[in-house]
Amino acid sequence: MSHNNKQTKRILIVGGGSAGWLTAGLLASQCRGWQVTLVESKNIATIGVGEGTWPTMRTTLQKIGIDEDVFMHQCEASFKQGSEFINWTRSEGHSYYHPFSLPVGYSEQIDIVTPWLGIKDRVDFAHATSAQSYWCDRALAPKTASDPQYQGRANYGYHLNADKFAQLLKQHCTTKLGVTLILDDVTKVNGEVDAHINSVSTQEHGELLADLFIDCTGSRALLLGEHYKVQWQSKKHILKNDRAVALQVSHNTPSCDVASCTKSTAQSYGWIWDIALQSRRGIGYTFASEYCDFVQASTQLRDYIRSQGLSVAQDAQVKEIKFNPGHREKFWHKNCVAIGMSAGFIEPLEASALVMIELSAQYLCDNFPQSEHMMDVVATRFNAKFNYHWSRIIDFLKLHYVLSERDDTAYWQSMKRDDIPESLESLLTLWRYRPPKHGDLDHIDEVFSPASYQYVLYGMGFTTQADSFGISEQINSLFKHVTQIAQQGIDTQPSNRILLDNIAKYGIAKI
Ligand SMILES: Cc1cc2nc3c(=O)[nH]c(=O)nc-3n(C[C@H](O)[C@H](O)[C@H](O)COP(=O)(O)OP(=O)(O)OC[C@H]3O[C@@H](n4cnc5c(N)ncnc54)[C@H](O)[C@@H]3O)c2cc1C
Numbered sequence: 001m002s003h004n005n006k007q008t009k010r011i012l013i014v015g016g017g018s019a020g021w022l023t024a025g026l027l028a029s030q031c032r033g034w035q036v037t038l039v040e041s042k043n044i045a046t047i048g049v050g051e052g053t054w055p056t057m058r059t060t061l062q063k064i065g066i067d068e069d070v071f072m073h074q075c076e077a078s079f080k081q082g083s084e085f086i087n088w089t090r091s092e093g094h095s096y097y098h099p100f101s102l103p104v105g106y107s108e109q110i111d112i113v114t115p116w117l118g119i120k121d122r123v124d125f126a127h128a129t130s131a132q133s134y135w136c137d138r139a140l141a142p143k144t145a146s147d148p149q150y151q152g153r154a155n156y157g158y159h160l161n162a163d164k165f166a167q168l169l170k171q172h173c174t175t176k177l178g179v180t181l182i183l184d185d186v187t188k189v190n191g192e193v194d195a196h197i198n199s200v201s202t203q204e205h206g207e208l209l210a211d212l213f214i215d216c217t218g219s220r221a222l223l224l225g226e227h228y229k230v231q232w233q234s235k236k237h238i239l240k241n242d243r244a245v246a247l248q249v250s251h252n253t254p255s256c257d258v259a260s261c262t263k264s265t266a267q268s269y270g271w272i273w274d275i276a277l278q279s280r281r282g283i284g285y286t287f288a289s290e291y292c293d294f295v296q297a298s299t300q301l302r303d304y305i306r307s308q309g310l311s312v313a314q315d316a317q318v319k320e321i322k323f324n325p326g327h328r329e330k331f332w333h334k335n336c337v338a339i340g341m342s343a344g345f346i347e348p349l350e351a352s353a354l355v356m357i358e359l360s361a362q363y364l365c366d367n368f369p370q371s372e373h374m375m376d377v378v379a380t381r382f383n384a385k386f387n388y389h390w391s392r393i394i395d396f397l398k399l400h401y402v403l404s405e406r407d408d409t410a411y412w413q414s415m416k417r418d419d420i421p422e423s424l425e426s427l428l429t430l431w432r433y434r435p436p437k438h439g440d441l442d443h444i445d446e447v448f449s450p451a452s453y454q455y456v457l458y459g460m461g462f463t464t465q466a467d468s469f470g471i472s473e474q475i476n477s478l479f480k481h482v483t484q485i486a487q488q489g490i491d492t493q494p495s496n497r498i499l500l501d502n503i504a505k506y507g508i509a510k511i
Pocket residue numbers: 014015016017018019020039040041042043044045046047048049050051052053162184185186187216217218219220222244284286321323339340341342345348351352353354355
């Protein structure tokens with residue numbers, strides 16, 4: 001009998017990390033006709049990292065129906081305005097920003113790069129084109145207490161406590177959105193390898209039936225990987241980082257500044273992320289095991305923490321995380337979709353993993369396969385789209401290494417020279433003659449737009465040989481506008497710390 005017109009009503013999500021709960025929240029909030037069940041293990045921990053988000057998270061949380069102050073409070077969250085890259089170009093004394101707001105004039109398709117090239121010795125690209133850079137310098141917030149929830153003076157995302165985030169989503173999904181939670185271990189996936197999955201078996205709740213299965217089991221990929229044997233495509237030859245060591249460190253004083261960007265500091269064999277939450281900093285070193293071991297990495301991590309004036313107990317447990325950079329050859333097979341670490345993960349640079357979860361779950365909502373007949377079409381389109389996204393993410397992350405002048409270790413020598421994807425090489429050739437602009441990349445919903453490339457290229461001293469014909473009045477007024485907005489913010493915007501304290505006391509205005 002053909003199952004082609006069987007309706008898709010029951011969705012089973014396996015896994016309760018950020019991927020499982022974000023997917024559950026987006027599905028359950030956007031269509032009440034679907035029965036969403038999530039099964040998560042009591043015994044297998046979530047990965048417990050993933051604390052930097054993109055601005056997209058604001059839309060995602062609004063769709064799910066969580067108030068911003070509830071989110072800020074329960075996830076110990078702080079505001080993030082982008083990333084600062086320290087010692088990436090040279091090993092000492094150089095830094096640049098990749099802010100979330102677009103360079104001035106970018107939306108209007110005005111070429112700001114060429115005129116900036118004429119003044120680049122006086123002001124770096126991010127400060128010339130984005131007021132947000134000045135606010136990051138001063139750890140200011142991107143909004144004031146009177147700005148309504150999810151709205152700010154500049155584009156912003158968050159730093160958050162990953163464990164608390166999954167807890168909040170779980171509580172919200174189960175109490176407000178009708179998601180059924182089953183606490184149990186999935187022990188078996190039932191169905192032929194060349195057919196749809198019928199059910200999964202659990203230790204205590206027997207067989208769980210569904211029409212669509214979402215594999216959010218993290219890097220284990222129990223359904224798509226172990227059951228369907230969909231291959232993992234390793235990208236380690238391009239991007240070699242495959243380990244991380246991480247520590248959580250208390251702030252020195254409860255009233256100290258809270259940085260409003262992720263600080264990413266290059267090291268001999270990788271880089272250190274430094275993410276400031278309300279009461280602590282999450283600091284980790286991601287590195288390549290080919291060049292550096294756990295002990296060496298932990299020592300460098302502790303050195304960094306000391307260099308920040310922070311203290312960490314000698315016996316504090318360093319968390320070690322292993323990963324294989326890459327992604328599945330496809331993400332949707334038959335009636336099973338992988339979202340999160342089960343689908344892919346390259347490395348934490350530029351924090352692109354949670355946004356891929358948001359994009360995947362939203363795509364699923366927008367193209368929900370109502371019947372089995374529709375499922376194959378949606379699956380093919382989903383696979384093409386997300387394969388494209390992963391390739392572009394790889395290009396963009398590799399860019400940070402390729403542009404580096406660092407030559408101090410075999411790690412840097414290899415990361416910047418070996419296995420540069422052709423797609424990146426050809427873009428770099430183009431941009432040697434003219435700056436990146438709208439339309440240089442194929443899709444309207446690129447994960448990293450040409451604006452992001454502008455920030456990294458010119459932040460790292462890339463040379464474009466475009467002739468600057470001086471600065472017209474129009475361009476001059478754009479540069480002035482940036483400094484005016486920057487100064488207004490400096491005069492009126494609170495520090496990240498003060499705003500967070502005020503939100504904790506009084507909440508955020510709602511409209
Ligand atoms: C070092 C590092 C730093 C990172 N930093 C960032 C960042 O700053 N920003 C960002 O966007 N992303 C970051 N990421 C990625 C981010 O952590 C993940 O994308 C995100 O946490 C989603 O993970 P997940 O839910 O897919 O997997 P997990 O958190 O591993 O969750 C897997 C879930 O599956 C369940 N499970 C597994 N097996 C079974 C079973 N048999 N039965 C039932 N349940 C089961 C587990 O109990 C768990 O609930 C980082 C990743 C790493 C490695």
